[in-house]
Every structure is written in C-alpha cells, then in structure tokens.
Amino acid sequence: MNKFKGFTESETFSVIPDTFFHQLLKQIEDVAELKVTLYLIWRIEHLEGPFRVLTRMDFNVKDLGLSAEEITSGLEKAVRRGTLLKVQREAMIYFLLNSPRGRAGAAAIEQGQWNPKTGISAPPVERPNVFKLYEENIGPLTPLIADALKDAEDNYPAEWIGESIELAVKNNKRSWRYCEAILKRWKEEGRAEKQDRRDSEKDRNRYIGGEYADYIEH
Numbered sequence: 001m002n003k004f005k006g007f008t009e010s011e012t013f014s015v016i017p018d019t020f021f022h023q024l025l026k027q028i029e030d031v032a033e034l035k036v037t038l039y040l041i042w043r044i045e046h047l048e049g050p051f052r053v054l055t056r057m058d059f060n061v062k063d064l065g066l067s068a069e070e071i072t073s074g075l076e077k078a079v080r081r082g083t084l085l086k087v088q089r090e091a092m093i094y095f096l097l098n099s100p101r102g103r104a105g106a107a108a109i110e111q112g113q114w115n116p117k118t119g120i121s122a123p124p125v126e127r128p129n130v131f132k133l134y135e136e137n138i139g140p141l142t143p144l145i146a147d148a149l150k151d152a153e154d155n156y157p158a159e160w161i162g163e164s165i166e167l168a169v170k171n172n173k174r175s176w177r178y179c180e181a182i183l184k185r186w187k188e189e190g191r192a193e194k195q196d197r198r199d200s201e202k203d204r205n206r207y208i209g210g211e212y213a214d215y216i217e218h
Contacts, residue, residue: 035064084096
C-alpha cells in the first residue's frame with residue numbers, strides 16, 4: 001500500500017448530500033457500488049449546464065481502481081438501489097444522480113427535450129432554470145436548497161421566484177431565507193404584477209424591519 005501524503009492547501013471540495021451518510025453509507029456493502037456512486041457525485045459537480053450526466057465510458061478504470069466488469073456491476077447495483085438513474089437514448093446510456101436536478105434531466109432525455117450526446121436541447125424545462133438561476137446568483141445548490149426551490153415552485157409563480165432572487169442580489173442579501181421572506185410577504189400582502197423595480201431599496205427596509213428580520217440578517 002502506498003502511503004497517502006496528505007491533502008494540500010489548494011484543495012477544492014465536492015458537495016455530498018447528507019442523506020448519503022445518514023442512510024446510504026451503512027447500506028452499501030459492495031465496494032464497486034460505493035466507488036461509482038461517489039465518483040459520479042464528484043464528476044457532476046465539475047460539469048456545467050442545467051443537466052449533468054455521465055456515460056459508462058466516463059467511469060475511468062484507473063481512477064476507480066476497478067475492472068470494467070466491476071464498474072458495470074457497481075452501476076447496476078446503484079441503479080437498483082435508486083441512488084443513480086439510468087436513461088437510454090438511442091444507443092447511448094446515461095447515468096444521473098437521483099436528485100431533483102437528476103430527475104428533471106432524466107425526464108428531459110426521455111421526453112426528447114435534451115440530447116446529451118449532441119448538447120442540443122429543446123427549451124429548458126422550468127425547474128432546472130430555477131436551479132440554475134439560484135446557483136448563478138446566490139450560491140451552490142445543496143439538497144436542502146433544491147427541496148426548498150421545489151416547494152417554492154409549487155407555491156409561487158416562477159416570475160416571483162426569479163424576482164426575489166434578483167432583489168437578494170441587488171440588496172447584497174444572497175440567501176434563500178431572504179428570498180423566501182420576500183415571497184411570503186408578497187403572498188400575504190399581495191403584489192402588483194408591474195412592480196416598480198426602483199423601489200427595491202424601500203422593499204429591503206421593509207423586509208429587514210419586519211417580522212422576517214431575524215431570518216434575513218443571518
């Protein structure tokens with residue numbers, strides 16, 4: 001065994017869902033399944049675009065320390081467990097994480113809205129747009145935030161969500177709690193469809209001084 005020399009000061013980190021440690025880690029007994037699952041989570045963190053997939057050929061034998069047969073077996077076990085999603089389009093097979101983004105990506109492939117092989121897509125489905133909007137303006141998309149965005153889409157118009165994120169950016173309050181406070185206030189007090197955006201500073205003072213102040217300031 002070669003001794004590991006340790007991590008460096010310039011390391012980057014990948015986000016792993018808490019559910020993986022709370023539920024899956026104690027259930028996964030097969031080393032190949034564990035390796036391919038972690039490998040996919042790491043790889044998709046470094047991909048761009050609203051949907052993120054890997055093909056069988058993206059699972060590198062040398063990186064994983066597994067044979068081709070072990071990789072195939074590990075992927076099939078992860079799919080059966082429900083950790084990964086497997087979708088086929090034409091002759092290509094794609095693997096996605098079973099997350100809100102992954103499920104939306106799988107649906108887009110199955111419905112012909114997106115072809116990962118060519119990169120050509122139909123107009124993006126609404127939910128990944130909200131995810132992307134959050135990531136580009138607020139911060140990394142965690143499983144908890146993804147669930148919160150999903151709930152918000154069920155309760156508020158997509159336009160409201162986008163504009164709440166825009167207000168958060170303008171007021172330098174980049175947090176979902178701030179956006180959620182805005183959405184709750186609009187729903188409770190009403191909101192004109194043609195709101196004067198120049199009034200954003202006034203809105204900011206109302207949110208900070210109101211009942212949501214504790215959430216906004218932290």
